[in-house]
Amino acid sequence: MSAPASPADAGHHEPSKFHFYIAIAMILAVITGIEVVLVYLPIAKWIVVTVLCLLSAVKFMFVIFFFMHLRWDKVFCTILFFIGLILAGGTMWALLHLFGAQASKPLSAAAVEVPAAHLATA
Amino acid sequence: MSSHAATIDHHHDSTTSTGIPNKKLLWWAFLASDCMFFGTLISTHLVYRMNPPPGNAVPTQIFNIELTSFSTFILLMSSLLMALAVNAIQRGNVKSTRTMLLGTMFFGCIFLGGQVYEFTHFVVVKKMTLSNSIFGSTFYTLTGTHGTHVAIGVLLLGMMYVRTFKPAAGGGLMLNFLHLLAVAVAAGVAFIWFVPGMIEVVYGASLGELFSHHAKPFLVGAAACAALFWFARNSSPVEFGEKNAIDVEAIGLYWHFVDIVWIIIFTAVYLLEYL
Numbered sequence: 001m002s003a004p005a006s007p008a009d010a011g012h013h014e015p016s017k018f019h020f021y022i023a024i025a026m027i028l029a030v031i032t033g034i035e036v037v038l039v040y041l042p043i044a045k046w047i048v049v050t051v052l053c054l055l056s057a058v059k060f061m062f063v064i065f066f067f068m069h070l071r072w073d074k075v076f077c078t079i080l081f082f083i084g085l086i087l088a089g090g091t092m093w094a095l096l097h098l099f100g101a102q103a104s105k106p107l108s109a110a111a112v113e114v115p116a117a118h119l120a121t122a
Numbered sequence: 123m124s125s126h127a128a129t130i131d132h133h134h135d136s137t138t139s140t141g142i143p144n145k146k147l148l149w150w151a152f153l154a155s156d157c158m159f160f161g162t163l164i165s166t167h168l169v170y171r172m173n174p175p176p177g178n179a180v181p182t183q184i185f186n187i188e189l190t191s192f193s194t195f196i197l198l199m200s201s202l203l204m205a206l207a208v209n210a211i212q213r214g215n216v217k218s219t220r221t222m223l224l225g226t227m228f229f230g231c232i233f234l235g236g237q238v239y240e241f242t243h244f245v246v247v248k249k250m251t252l253s254n255s256i257f258g259s260t261f262y263t264l265t266g267t268h269g270t271h272v273a274i275g276v277l278l279l280g281m282m283y284v285r286t287f288k289p290a291a292g293g294g295l296m297l298n299f300l301h302l303l304a305v306a307v308a309a310g311v312a313f314i315w316f317v318p319g320m321i322e323v324v325y326g327a328s329l330g331e332l333f334s335h336h337a338k339p340f341l342v343g344a345a346a347c348a349a350l351f352w353f354a355r356n357s358s359p360v361e362f363g364e365k366n367a368i369d370v371e372a373i374g375l376y377w378h379f380v381d382i383v384w385i386i387i388f389t390a391v392y393l394l395e396y397l
Binding site: 016017018021022024025028029032035036039040045048049052053055056059060063064066067068069073074076077080081083084085087088089091092095096099100 | 140147150151153157158161162164166168169173187209213378379381389394396
């Protein structure tokens with residue numbers, strides 16, 4: 001027989017993560033602020049790009065693992081999502097390399113670059 | 123059956139052979155496929171940015187990084203409210219869930235309003251349209267697709283919000299429909315007219331002029347907000363409760379996903395241009 005909900009059952013609720021979520025959101029906001037300030041600092045470009053990519057990855061991971069509960073869910077959800085993510089990353093990598101090749105550049109862009117290259121060698 | 127077994131345990135709601143509820147599995151599979159969708163759009167934009175044709179638009183002369191940073195912050199905070207909505211319903215607190223869902227929708231509308239202002243400004247003032255430069259084509263396609271995702275998210279959140287009022291006694295379908303209509307109208311007026319108008323006011327436009335120019339949509343929006351207050355007064359028992367935590371969590375997954383996509387877009391499309 002099913003028993004009516006008793007006060008003891010209240011303890012069976014999910015534990016509140018209120019303060020934890022607030023802390024995560026504050027970290028994300030601070031990282032965003034750092035990103036915006038970083039692009040104006042006189043630092044080597046490759047360092048800024050690397051740090052921006054790293055900070056974005058950190059924000060991405062914070063959101064998927066904490067806000068989207070991947071940390072507490074079954075590992076299958078993580079695998080499923082990362083299959084899509086890896087395929088997307090692979091597609092991006094392939095596209096950027098394919099279209100980064102000289103033969104794949106848009107004709108108008110190539111037309112500007114080729115005479116410039118000729119001038120440089122002349 | 124013991125009293126413990128009668129309570130809901132979300133983490134052991136094994137409705138599939140994987141032990142993961144169907145709804146959650148469906149959303150994760152969809153989000154994984156959406157990653158590929160956005161992956162191709164972002165790469166297309168980057169490919170053309172690395173090989174810009176002559177006469178292409180200069181992004182740093184067009185972008186307003188302060189506004190975009192603010193939009194990013196707003197979207198991150200909307201994710202926080204969404205997480206709190208899921209947290210509230212998992213603890214059976216329907217009232218708090220409603221507040222957090224409304225807050226998430228409101229922040230979503232601010233983000234969309236920022237995008238409406240941005241697009242209008244780019245087209246009217248900066249003269250960058252969808253078809254007059256490669257940069258315009260890829261930029262509007264990418265950010266527009268993301269904005270459409272956010273708009274769909276606001277609608278889904280609205281549907282979830284209205285669902286929290288479904289009477290336990292059954293019926294009330296027409297009332298729920300009208301409630302959803304009021305949510306949609308209020309959100310639409312907010313992000314198409316109100317938020318872009320307020321941003322213009324921040325940049326120096328007159329508040330009186332704004333209200334006189336858009337008097338009709340603002341009146342309709344005010345009527346929709348009044349209707350929302352009237353619907354929210356309903357205190358009769360509702361069907362919605364802790365057992366629906368998985369539904370709120372599923373919508374939350376989608377909302378957080380649009381947030382993570384924006385995290386990538388903000389860095390790849392906006393910030394890298396300033397180097």
